[in-house]
Amino acid sequence: MLKEIWIVVSLLLFIITDVEGQLLIRGKILDESTHSAVPYANIWLPEIKKGTASDQQGFFQLKVPDSDSVYIQVSCIGYQPLTKCIFPRYKNAVLIHLTPKVQTIAEVVVIAKEKESLETSSVIDEAALRHIQPTSFADLMELIPGGVSQNINMTKSQLLSLREPMAASNSNNTSYDYNSSFGTAFLIDGAPVSNDAELQDVTGFSESTTSSPLFKQNTTGKGVDMRLITTDDIESVEIVRGIPSVRYGELTSGLVKIKRAYKKTPWKARFKANPGSKLFALGKGFALPNHQTLNVNIDYMYYMPDQRNLKVNYGRITGSVRYKNNIEGRRGLWSLKANVAYTGSFDETRIDPEIDHPETDTYKKDYKQFDFSSVINWQALNNSCFKKFEYRFSGSYTHTQNAITRQVLGRPYPITVSRTEGEFYGEYLPLSYMADFLLDGKPFYFNTSFNTLLNFCFLGLEHNFSVGGDYRYEKNFGKGEVYDPTRPLYAGTGRPRASKDIPSMQKLAFFTEDNFSFFIGENKLETQFGVRANAALNLSQEYTISNRFYFDPRLNILFSLPTKKLWGKELKIAFSGGYGWLTKFPGLTHLYPNLLYFDKVELDFYSNSDEALRQVYYKTQIIDLTNYSLKPNRNSKIELGVRIKLGQCKFNINAYYEEMKRGFKTLNRAMIMEYKKYDTDSGPSSSELTEPPTIDMFPYEDKKIFQFYSRLGNGAREQKKGIEYQFDLGRFEKIQSRISINGAWMKVKYDLSEPTYGYPSTIIVDEHYPYYGYYTWNKGKEYQQFNTNIRFDTQIDKLGLIFSTTIQNTWYTSSKYNPNSGMPEYYFDYDNNKYTYTEEDIDDPILKFLYDNKTDFRNKREAYEAEINFKVTKKIQNKMWLAFYVNRLIYIAPEYKNMDGLTVKRKAFPYFGMEFNFNL
Secondary structure, eight states: HHHHHHHHHHHHHHHHHHHSEEEEEEEEEETTOOOOTTTEEEEEEEETTTEEEETSSSSEEEEEEEESSEEEEEOOTOOOEEEEEEEEEOSEEEEEEOBBOOOOOGOOOOOEEOSSSSSEEEEEEHHHHHHHHHHHHHGGGSSTTHHHHHHHHOTTTOOOTTEEEEEEHTOTTOOOOOOHHHHHEEETTTEEEEOOOOOOOOOOOOOSSSTTTHHHTOOOTTTGGGGGOOOTTTTEEEEEOOOOTTTOOOSSSSSEEEEEEOSSSEEEEEEEETEEEEEEEEEEEEEETTOOOEEEEEEEEEEEEEEETOOOEEEEEEEEEEEEEEOOOOOEEEEEEEEEEEEEEEEEEEOOOSSSSSOOOEEEEEEEEEEEEEEEEEESSSOSSSEEEEEEEEEEEEEEEEEEEEEEEOOOOOOOOSSEEEEEEEEEESSEEEEEEEEEEOOHHHHHEEEEEEEETTEEEEEEEEEEEEEEEEEOOSEEEOTTTSSSSSSSOOOOOOOGGGGEEEEEEEEEEEEEEEEEEEEEEEEEEEEEEEESSSTTTTTTBBBBBEEEEEEEEEEEEEEEEETTTEEEEEEEEEEEEEEEOHHHHHHHHEEEEEEEEEEEEEEEEOOOGGEEEEEEEOOOOOOOOOOOEEEEEEEEEEEETTTEEEEEEEEEEEEEEEEEEEEEEEEEEEEEEEOGGGGGOOGGGGOOOOGGGSSSEEEEEEEEEEEEEEEEEEEEEEEEEEEEEEEETTTEEEEEEEEEEEEEEEEEEEEEEEOOOOOEETOSSSSEEEEEEOOEEEEEEEEEEEEEEEEEETTTEEEEEEEEEEEEEEEEEEEOOOSSEEEOOOOEEEEEOGGGGGGTTTTGGGGOOOOOSSSSOOOOOEEEEEEEEETTTTEEEEEEEEEEEOOOOOOOOTTTSSSSOOOOEEEEEEEEEEEE
């Protein structure tokens, strides 16, 4: 009985002590490096032996003795323990920063990890970046499911196409329209990277071959060039392949989020050399008073793949300064991040004296980009409804110049310079002249956004509710093409137009999103549902998309089963799914194409004996290529997946289906042009003239001709389906290795969603073909790829070594043309009469030329091939890392017979490089 009385008295004394003489403090635990919340940290008061733990958002509250100062101890797995003195009488809200523990080499993970979130995404951290030794950002793509290693060619633009077989993105087939790369969004520290105001097309360009620098490096309307993104001083890269949060817009395919370091770091230097390229990088993070940091970095890269070819090279230099400041307010934490960056690239085609004119011919590309961004973030220190507010603004200014001077040699070609429709006298180009060409672009981008996070309970559920919006301004202030139309770089080019005369593009978006979870029995369902509204501003009312909102609903769910035990290990199983719409507006090049000038020579009187007697008379007809009915490109996505975790092993399988019904595509169109054909044989000869002849001296005949041109429309249809998988088997201590397997089966189909026109290149009795066809198909293709990468990451801590051996298996790749009848639906004559095309017309001696039966619809399948890639990193005294890699150390590609029965032999050569990193 005395024992029970003593217990009751003790409890009463404890309650009285707890009520009287104590103060309530509130606080938040944050990561010192990332300033993200640290959940489930232990907070302990040694004086009264009492403690608590932070919640999932890092918040905690605790009663402490009423005194001037109290010591608290904070600890959490993965962080250095901390003892801190607080002053409860003077400040009842505290902010505590924990320092992460330094990982040993045995804890480094050098694979792309599947993020444990509702979105389907891969995360590549700093250790993995250092180990794979990237020269270009494109090198990182080999780590994601379905990715394969490639030899990177830095002399041509590098575009990112997610969930597409390599053969499709590298294809020159006309069915490929860059919708995937144009619809892939890049964010650097939350600031969008865009080239929607890029206008580097050359009017009337006639040398569109892969050997021309104007063709290889032009990314207008194609997407972000990954060559311009440095891979140094990056903390992590997240690649969202699935359905992103509605916070992110202006995308259809995927999202790349690049996070750079804003923390104290030693001096870091990096040297890399591989065949044809050299790279140097240097950076440091300075710690300033009051939780402030300043990071600086610079890198330089030069690429010349073949020393024998002086005309092919690429150089780049980048640098950035990044500042971070955290200020503890009374009710919350204020955080400021700001940065400025510079990117410059230079690409000069040097002169080969054996084939060029060294005294005259020059080519030079100059690229300068200046970026700035800033974000102000406020996080609450208490459990109020208002959790977080973020305001961001960013922008960039780029100055690009392609300058070409070339001696032009060729045949006499009529000069057509009229900018109005009608008939005009002209002149001839000289047989030899100097052409000066300048392509000047000055795209400017400004972006601002805000986001608010609220936390509240409704209908028995806890909701994390986001509301926000963003605004984008895009404008090109460049001169565009600058040249003398009477001395063009390419004969027959169009008329130059200044880019600055094109209006700006402005985009406005609002979004709202709710994240909540609840239990169904012992099962947990997590839900992310949001809607984004997108609109294009500053457009003429003639445009269909002007001031019209397009809504993107997006839903991601994760259904988790209760944790079980299997073979003595924890087993966690979760099923994921999602559905969503993604919208990408057209760029300036899509909305404001150049006028198209058709010039038809009616009189061509060329005197070989007397240049003063030459005469040209031509007719000009103008086509406005502006498509006022152009709509945004919209992509719908459906995903289903399963995630299994058994002990240290993780298994992720995800199936997806995407369909883009109205993508951007240039489609053939036709017009009938009437003109006069003057007969120079029936008029005066050169010996009879004392001045150039006039048209009234010659008889003429009225003629008609079909003129074909391309106009952008919503004519592309793309379907993607596939299964992605990644198995992380964890680390096996007996072999000191981590084993991972990833890969994908991908199938993509390119097709038409709008009709097009075709015209055979057939001459009948010295006359042009008299009909053109109306087709509901084109030579669209279907591609497939199935690959598996098996990776062994061997980490020997005692020796400071990391070995990575990757067996890259491509089980098969295939491509085939979509089936079609080969027939047009209709055909038209010179009077624009419309006729139905029938099967009987296939045998007609004239109409048979409209029938295309040359397509081979068989499946072109390439057999199994494999390559073994090897990488090794040596750590020296915790200060230096020496790394070496070789791709295709072993190449296995058995002979096989193709669809024609021919034996195909394949070969490939090793590709290697090395780099040296050290910290000071």
